[in-house]
Structures are given as structure tokens and as C-alpha cells.
Amino acid sequence: MRELDTRDANTLMAEVAAEFRRACVAQREFLDWYRTPHEAKFAEWLRRYSEMVAECEPWAASYERIRSRFPDRMDQLHALLLPIRREIFGE
Helix, strand or coil, rough: CCCCCCCHHHHHHHHHHHHHHHHHHHHHHHHHCCCCHCCCCCCHHHHHHHHHHHHHHHHHHHHHEEEECCCCHHHHHHHHHHHHHHHCCCC
């Protein structure tokens, strides 16, 4: 049986920021590796890609949880995450 998530919006927001940071770092590392000229085998590419996706899954689940349970907090969530994205990707 699935456990009921009773965390409030502020708790979820704090957790999602850390998850988003880990997801962005994983994406950045994969993209940096991918852009580097090398002779990687497809298996290596797939392994690294899978690691990046796995690191992004908690963030995606939390984002969906906030979107569905606290839709009025989405602007606040995006404002919280934008500086992290800019820091990691330099946008």
C-alpha cells in the first residue's frame, strides 16, 4: 500500500530545490562529457545517460507533486529554481 504524503508546500519546496540542483548538475556533467570529443562506445553513452535520467527522477516527481497539490505555488517554485538553473548552466 502506498504511503500518503502529508508534507506541506514549504517542506516540498525545500526538498525540490536540492533535487533540482542535483538534476541540473547531472545534466551539466552529461552534456560536458557528451560535448567532449572522444571515442565512447554506445554502452558508455547509454550508461551515462541513464545515470543522468535517474538523478532527475526525484526532481520530476517532486515537481509533479507540487504542481498537482499546490498549483498556486508554481510561480514561487519557478522563482526558487531559476537562480539554481542560472548558476549551473550560466543562463
